[in-house]
Amino acid sequence: MKKFLWVEEYSPQTVKDCILPDRIKETFLEYAKTKEFPNLLLAGPAGVGKTSVAKALCEEIDADLLFVNASLDRGIGDVRTTVAQFASTSSMYGGLKVVLLDEADNLTADSQKALRALIEEFQNHCRFILTCNYPHNIIDAIHSRCTVFDFHVRDQKDVKKLSAEFGMRCVNILKENEVKFDPKLLLRFVMSMAPDWRGAMNTLQGKTKNGVLEETILAEAPDALIEFLKAKRWKQSQEWIFKHSYLHPKYLEGALYKSLQEKLTDESKPQIVLLFAEYSDKIMNGADPCITLVALATQIMMEADWK
Numbered sequence: 146m147k148k149f150l151w152v153e154e155y156s157p158q159t160v161k162d163c164i165l166p167d168r169i170k171e172t173f174l175e176y177a178k179t180k181e182f183p184n185l186l187l188a189g190p191a192g193v194g195k196t197s198v199a200k201a202l203c204e205e206i207d208a209d210l211l212f213v214n215a216s217l218d219r220g221i222g223d224v225r226t227t228v229a230q231f232a233s234t235s236s237m238y239g240g241l242k243v244v245l246l247d248e249a250d251n252l253t254a255d256s257q258k259a260l261r262a263l264i265e266e267f268q269n270h271c272r273f274i275l276t277c278n279y280p281h282n283i284i285d286a287i288h289s290r291c292t293v294f295d296f297h298v299r300d301q302k303d304v305k306k307l308s309a310e311f312g313m314r315c316v317n318i319l320k321e322n323e324v325k326f327d328p329k330l331l332l333r334f335v336m337s338m339a340p341d342w343r344g345a346m347n348t349l350q351g352k353t354k355n356g357v358l359e360e361t362i363l364a365e366a367p368d369a370l371i372e373f374l375k376a377k378r379w380k381q382s383q384e385w386i387f388k389h390s391y392l393h394p395k396y397l398e399g400a401l402y403k404s405l406q407e408k409l410t411d412e413s414k415p416q417i418v419l420l421f422a423e424y425s426d427k428i429m430n431g432a433d434p435c436i437t438l439v440a441l442a443t444q445i446m447m448e449a450d451w452k
Contacts, residue, residue: 151350152343155318156197159205163198164311164342166303169294173198180206180241184264184273186249186288188280189296190399192341195276199245208243208272209236216248224252224259232267242271250277254284261286298340308332308339315349319358326358334362337400344396367401371408374446382446386438394434398425398441405445413450420444 148154157163160173176182182202187195203210211231213223228244236242246252252260261284264273275291277283298304312335319326338345352362373382389397402421409417424441428434 150347151318152346155314155346157194157201160198160201163194163201164307164314165194165198165296166298166307169198169296172294173202177202177205182272182292184268184291185275186280186283186291186293187274187276187296188293189278190341191278191393191396192343192345193296193298194342195296196245196247199274199276203243203245206241208241211242211244213244213246214248215246216251224256224263228260229263232263232271235270244271244273246273246275248277249275250279250282257284257287261290264290304339305336308335311335311339311342311345315345318349319353322353324353324356324358326353327360330358330360330362337363337368337404341396367397367404370401370442371404374442374449375408375451377446379443379446382442383439386442387435390435394428394438397438398428401442405449408451410450410452413448417445417449420448 160170160177163170163173165173185199187199189195200210200212202208211228213228228246232242232244234242246260249257260273264287273291275283275287280288280293298307312332315331315335316326316328319331334349335345338348348362349358352359367385370382370385373379373385386397398421405417406414420441424437428437428441
């Protein structure tokens, strides 16, 4: 049955279909080929393919999979009951059992300690795959029991290569859904979102409701905000942030940071990095993320030196 959301309808079914850096993809292809792998900790920003490649791997090797959203089921009771009950028995089909803990950095400290014990106890017939955005929130005892993969894409050559691959996939999806589009507009959008492929796919679908790829799709990137900051137009900067409050605040923070790199002088970059470090936790833990983002933008406007 065809699914409504493109991010689900066109999710990769095999490791080969996943859009990943070569260093990661080659290893997972080997895992799929041998049908064996160690416990894994997949770390990196949202939307880069951590959960997708884990699910694709389990599908490809026909593993008996338990998926746990650790943002929702994060307490020690969930680990001791749901996870322990699943991991304690052998697979009905004789294959490998896999526990996939998505967003595992949200697990409580006690839950992680209990999980460490389960990883050791059931290592003969069950594998654990943990995904996280912030690996420093995972205790050392779990780190030492897993092979860690860093999904950050830092090399611009990799970003361009993966963007081209994702762009071709978007072309095929748009054609399949009979959506008219400007290839140059699509390419600019993909590059502005890279490597958040999930976010890009969701935005792409939302901007094609009328059978045409809307030019306003580029409004999701903070280019306009940066121009307001550069011109010291505080009112327009504030309005832009509140207008885009439907976007996740951590996405806006990351997109702003990435876009600023080419606009600032080298002398100004260290100071701006310290500002982002100061505001990063406040954005999610403060009373209103938009107000905190406005405060961050205000300090950037006052202190940044532009090229």
